[in-house]
Amino acid sequence: MAxxxxxxxxxxxxxxxxxxxxxxxxxxxxxxxxDCRPGMFHRLIDLPEPGGRYVA
Structure with a gap:
C-alpha cells in the first residue's frame, strides 16, 4: 500500500x-x-460508496 x-x-x-x-x-x-482480468468486475462493482466512482 502506498x-x-x-x-x-x-x-x-x-x-x-x-x-x-x-x-x-x-x-x-x-x-x-x-485494472483486472475479465470476469473479476462483478466482485469489484460494489466497492464504491453511494455517489462514489468506479473506473475500469
Missing amino acids: TLGEDPRITFETADADTWLDTYSDPRLSLAYV
Whole structure:
C-alpha cells in the first residue's frame, strides 16, 4: 500500500484482485480504479460508496 505524498486520505493498493478481495473489510471507497482480468468486475462493482466512482 502506498499513499499520495503526505495525504493519508489517498491510498493505492497493488495486489492480486482475488487475494485482496478475500481479505478486504474496510468501508466502501470514494473511488475504485480497477485494472483486472475479465470476469473479476462483478466482485469489484460494489466497492464504491453511494455517489462514489468506479473506473475500469
